[in-house]
Amino acid sequence: MTATTMGARVTRWARLTGWRHLLLVVALVFALFPVLFVVSAALNPLGTLSSSSLVPQGVSTANLERLFSDTPFGSWYLNSILISLANAAGTVFLCALAAYAFSRFRFIGRRTGLFGLLLVQMFPQFLAIVAIYLMFTDITEYWPEVGFDTPWGLMLVYLGGALSVNTWLMKGFFDTVPRELDESARVDGATHAQVFFRIMLPLVAPVLAIVGLLVFISTINEFLIASVFLRDPESKTVALGLYGLISGERNANFGIFAAGTLLISLPTMAVFWFLQRFIVEGLTSGAVKG
Amino acid sequence: MFADRRNGAGAPGGAPARPPLPGGALAPRSGSLAGQMVKIGMLGLTTALAVWAAFPLYSAGNWIGIGVVAAVTTLLFYVYLSPRAIPAKYLVPGTLLLVAFQILPVLYTVSTSITNFGDGHRGSKEEAIASIEASSVVRAADSVDYRLTVAAVGDPATGDLVFLLTDPEGRVQAGDADGLTELAPDAVTTDPSGRITEAEGYTLLGAAEVSARSAEITAFAVPSGDGSGIRSSGLSSAYEGDATRAYDADCDCIVDAATGARFTADDERGVFLDESGERLPQGWRVDVGWDNFAKVLTNPSVSGPFFGILLWNLAFAAGTVLLVFVLGLGLALLMHTDRLRGRRVYRVLLVLPYAMPSFAMLLLWRDMFNADFGLVNRLLGLDVDWLGGEWTARLALLVVNAWLGYPYLFLVATGALQSIPRELTQAARLDGAGAWQSFRHVTLPLLMVALTPILVSTFSFNFNNFNAVYLMTGGGPFPPDNPMVGGTDLLITYTYRLAFGGQGAQYGYASAISVFIFLIVAVISVVSLRRSRSLEETH
Known part of the structure; x- marks a missing residue:
């Protein structure tokens, strides 16, 4: 191999894919440096904000140990995961039921319903919180089992938002399943419920996965409603607990805050990794007409 | 929570393989035995719940409450026992929750907007x-x-x-x-x-x-x-x-x-x-009609900042949409070639910001933009008080919002690009179109069908992005002469300060502003959705 052909090959590589790699690396730097900062702050033995930097100064598990010994992080973590999982499952189910109706049946109020779902979400939420608070003050009086300081009351409010734009996302995917499929099943004697559970649900699995993931992430991050409902230190979620940690002692608690942030991002990352293929497919499959 | 995750349109795709149907032609028309059992079980559970809910209401003598419980139970029994109203069977569970915990609170807020409800005006x-x-x-x-x-x-x-x-x-x-x-x-x-x-x-x-x-x-x-x-x-x-x-x-x-x-x-x-117009601190709640709305439009101390904030609010939402669109689509296009190695690794790393908890990352970014020991200044060798200046704070906010929002658009654009048939772009190239022309006239219009609803919902989400502004800047920096209106305030953080800040709660007035915000976002969203082809599917 001579120097010229070598040079030509490098030029060719640079022209075809090299510049792509270059730009992608620049993008990666932008994407990852805050994440790197969290990792380094979590490992920082001093655990303060002013001593944290991009490159870890040392490696220590002091912050992790403090997180579990000084705060009820274990129960926060469990609360967050359980509430988010339950809400994701509930939302996916309610949403799939509604999306099936919107996709497969024609009825009065169908278009209004679809538009209404988009519009309700556009109302600024935090004032509705005042109404929700007043409502649950009464509910707590009558039925303390689903009132304040219980995960059930919070779940009810979250599930109130189950039918949302996610229903649109699912309906779009349901539309891509050919109607002939369920029609022939109906001819074979299947009921509409059998069509839904045995034919539709397995076929739309990717969109169920993506909606479940999106709801899981947003529930883990949810802050406003949870802060109204969960006032008992043990019943808090990670978002509430971590916010409380640095709203008081911002500098001193920064290390354990970073450690907590890392720990709560682990389940999301794991799900992302496993669902990667589904996610891309679930978001858009069939959304573009050929 | 940031660039939102929504999609609307759908169209027939390829026919998936048909799965075998258990039962086939021999299955009874009324559905399987197991299905019937589940249905009976669910209705039994509903009855049990209704009885459980009615007891405390009965002992408190709340007859209206009992009436509501009875009505809801009757509705559920009617819907699930009647052979008609099939769509209702699928819509009722989610809709009941939606009405109770979303629509009623919103209606309550709207009804509050014509009252003086707030501190000093709570009861009768x-x-x-x-x-x-x-x-x-x-x-x-x-x-x-x-x-x-x-x-x-x-x-x-x-x-x-x-x-x-x-x-x-x-x-x-x-x-x-x-x-x-x-x-x-x-x-x-x-x-x-x-x-x-x-x-x-x-x-x-x-x-x-x-x-x-x-x-x-x-x-x-x-x-x-x-x-x-x-x-x-x-x-x-x-x-x-x-x-x-x-x-x-x-x-x-x-x-x-x-x-x-x-x-x-x-x-x-x-x-x-009293005669001199001094009021007693305890007042009561009355309807004030359109006063709260008129105050927003005519009171110069309110309407002046209102339109100033509205302008920045629009710029913030539109700027965020533009940034995440350019970044997300750009990255998706960069990776849209079979020759590129390591695509899987790139993709996982690029969506990592999306997996991090957003509330924590906002607080973290705030500390990175800190003037004294912030990471941004240290890395770039600058000495800028980012969050202290109006325009630098706005710039910082947009950068952070782009960081939080682009991964979602990147994922959606990647999926959309993959579903565009290659023959289409190849045909355009054969007809003599350049790479840019075939992208501009073939790929992009097809992409926009899938992306428009997502861009619209990103816009409406960011128009009311309370967390981003509240956690990053708290609405600041504030000019020395006016502590009520900050340089990065959105309408919603401004309303929050009015409703719950310094001078005590003014729910009535804050509700009126919420109604305005809702109207603005709704009009912009509906107009832009109508302009796109995306909603044709719902006809």
Whole structure:
């Protein structure tokens, strides 16, 4: 191999894919440096904000140990995961039921319903919180089992938002399943419920996965409603607990805050990794007409 | 939570392989036995829940509540037992929850927007009068003394105050802002002096809470019947005395017996006013019609900042959409080639910001933009007070929002690009179109069909992106002459400050602004959705 052909090959590589790699690396730097900062702050033995930097100064598990010994992080973590999982499952189910109706049946109020779902979400939420608070003050009086300081009351409010734009996302995917499929099943004697559970649900699995993931992430991050409902230190979620940690002692608690942030991002990352293929497919499959 | 995750359109795709159907032609038309059992079980559960929900309502004599429970149960039974109304069977569960926990709160907020609801205007006129009379109580010669324990309903730091009282004969009572209620002697524990040390249903205030709420406790008064009330004197005793102020129905006014001053009721504003126009702090809730809306439009101290903030609010939402669109689509296009190695690794790393908890990352970014020890200044070798200047703070906010939002658009664009048939672009190239032309005229229009609903919902989400602004800048920086309107304030953070900030809660007024925000976002979204092809699917 001579120097010229070598040079030509490098030029060719640079022209075809090299510049792509270059730009992608620049993008990666932008994407990852805050994440790197969290990792380094979590490992920082001093655990303060002013001593944290991009490159870890040392490696220590002091912050992790403090997180579990000084705060009820274990129960926060469990609360967050359980509430988010339950809400994701509930939302996916309610949403799939509604999306099936919107996709497969024609009825009065169908278009209004679809538009209404988009519009309700556009109302600024935090004032509705005042109404929700007043409502649950009464509910707590009558039925303390689903009132304040219980995960059930919070779940009810979250599930109130189950039918949302996610229903649109699912309906779009349901539309891509050919109607002939369920029609022939109906001819074979299947009921509409059998069509839904045995034919539709397995076929739309990717969109169920993506909606479940999106709801899981947003529930883990949810802050406003949870802060109204969960006032008992043990019943808090990670978002509430971590916010409380640095709203008081911002500098001193920064290390354990970073450690907590890392720990709560682990389940999301794991799900992302496993669902990667589904996610891309679930978001858009069939959304573009050929 | 950021660039939102939504999609609307759908169209027939390729036919997936048909799965075998259990039962086939031999399956009975009425569905499987297991299905029937599940249905009966669910209806049984519904009945059990309804009975469980009705009991406390019945013992409280709340007949309207029982009516609602009965109506909902009947509706559920009708929908699931009738062979008709098939779509309703699928829509009812989600819709019931939607109505109860989203639509009702929104309607309540809208109905609040034509009232003066807020601090000093919470209850009815009778409650305001009772409170005025009770708080004017002074000790008389024959005043009865009580042993007092200060408690609260629910959380001792924020719950409504309750005075737990023991009278000289040892009777125990609980007094709140509405009056006295007798307590059962076996529901309380008392110390030797007769003072209550524990009571069912109430949380006693600890020393810290008492000192934090001392002003509230001193002002608190329990109405105890005709023109008298109970107030605290110190932390462990209270007295019943006579009110110096009394309501006179003839003149619809409050008369102060000590000074002779008269406070006449103004039923339009819900306050009692004396001749000079001074009001008593306790007012009541009245309808004020369109006043709150008119105030937004005509009061220059409000409308001036309102339109200034609206402009930045629009720029913020549009800027965020543009940035995430360019970044997300750009990255998706960069990776849209088979030649590129390591695509899987790139993709996982590029969506990593999406997996990090957004509230924590916002707080972290705020610290990275810190002027003194922030990472951004250290890395770039700059000395900029990012969050201290109006324009640098806005720039920082947009950068952070782009960081949080682009991964979602990147994922969607990647998927959309993959679903565009290659033949289309190849055909365009054969017809002599350049790479740019075929992208501009073939790929992009197809992409926009899938992306428009997502861009619209990203816009409407960011228009009301409370968390981003509240956690990053708190709306600041504030000009020295006006602490109410900050350089990065969105309408929603501005409203938050009006509703819950400094001068006490003004829910009525804040609700009116919320209605405005809703109208603006809804109009922009509907118009832009209509302009795209995306909604044709719903016809």
